[in-house]
Amino acid sequence: MGVAVLSGVIDGLNARNSLGTSQQDSSHASGTSTPVDLSSSQAIMEAKECSLPSNFVCTVNRHESAKSLRKTMDALGDVGKQVKILQGKGVNAEAVRASDVVLLCAKPQMAHSILNEPGMQDALANKLVISILAGVTIAQISSWVPESTKVVRAMPNTPCKIREGMTVVSALPADWTFEKELILAIFRSIGRCRFLEEKHFDACTALCGSGPAFAVTVLEAMADGGVMMGLPRAEAVELAAQSMQGIARMVLETGVHPAALKDSVTTPGGCTIAGLLALEDGKVRSTMARTIQVATTHAAGLGQSKK
Ligand SMILES: NC(=O)C1=CN([C@@H]2O[C@H](COP(=O)(O)OP(=O)(O)OC[C@H]3O[C@@H](n4cnc5c(N)ncnc54)[C@H](OP(=O)(O)O)[C@@H]3O)[C@@H](O)[C@H]2O)C=CC1
Ligand SMILES: O=C(O)[C@@H]1CCC=N1
DSSP: OEEEEESOSSTTHHHHHTTOOOOOBGGGOOOOOOOOOTTOHHHHHHHHHTTOOOEEEEEESSHHHHHHHHHHHHTTOHHHHHOEEEESTTHHHHHHHTOSEEEEOSOGGGHHHHHTSTTHHHHHTTOEEEEOOTTOOHHHHHHHSOTTOEEEEEEOOGGGGGTOEEEEEEOOOTTOHHHHHHHHHHHHTTEEEEEEOGGGHHHHIIIIISHHHHHHHHHHHHHHHHHHTTOOHHHHHHHHHHHHHHHHHHHHHHOOOHHHHHHHHOOTTSHHHHHHHHHHHTTHHHHHHHHHHHHHHHHHHTTOSOO
16 A cells, blocks of 8 residues: 655655554544654564555655655665655645545645646545544545545644644444544554544644644743743753643553642642732633644645645
């Protein structure tokens, strides 16, 4: 089975898939993902057990991107070296023709023209298209491909690069059992994966797709506070990052409500409550919640123009 990745957006996604260990389906959200040695034979064995696709073709637009992606793939070892990277006129249709599964990863406004390139309609017949494009609906994509093409949406995030990603996939029809297994095999190999109705996708785009940018902004601000109080920058970043990772894992692994975890740190009359009150003065909760609201509304508008 082959996968065409129309643009190498999440660089390494495809080569890593072919080597990935299986992660949990977060419909039962426990456990964590662990980066694996990409060159280990154990990883290759596990990949085979998961029925992961074995042939990969990536397409990009610019020569420089093709070169840089080639370097990334080659650095992954033998499997990465087998990934084909194509660039130039007509390569998208060529890649789709050679594949069973298509990961659509270009900019939202490019989808329509890419899917209408010469030869593409024939190439897409009976294929599974997984689109990670923000804001572009299944109905839109379905109207641009042959009737026999199966279309799903996925919203991954940048931590996929270290197999700590969160990917939401649009709910599948009940009889798509093979597709479900395949999609889980692909996205569990780079983190958690869960299915949600497409109506939630703009919110998922904001929370999961954009979320890493929001979280790292808070992380940076915490580190800045440490620097202000005399901590060296590198240590301040480490302390902030590990504190955020630790408490996030506690939420996922214990299932305890975030407010209860906050209360458990908060000694009466102590420094945590002093800091929390300063946070509330800064309206941090409504600011964060509004951030997701604004990003969700913006996501809904992406890809609504074909230009
Ligand atoms: N960034 C993120 O964290 C996430 C992004 N997304 C979605 O992923 C998509 C890409 O986003 P992002 O990576 O940030 O954008 P980039 O601009 O970084 O990537 C766009 C990619 O599309 C390629 N491309 C452009 N034209 C073509 C073409 N005609 N055929 C094939 N490939 C082409 C580009 O190649 P070249 O470099 O050669 O121009 C580039 O690799 C968007 O739809 C976004 O909504 C979804 C989840 C998370
Ligand atoms: O900013 C964006 O539009 C994309 C979608 C989610 C993350 N990045």
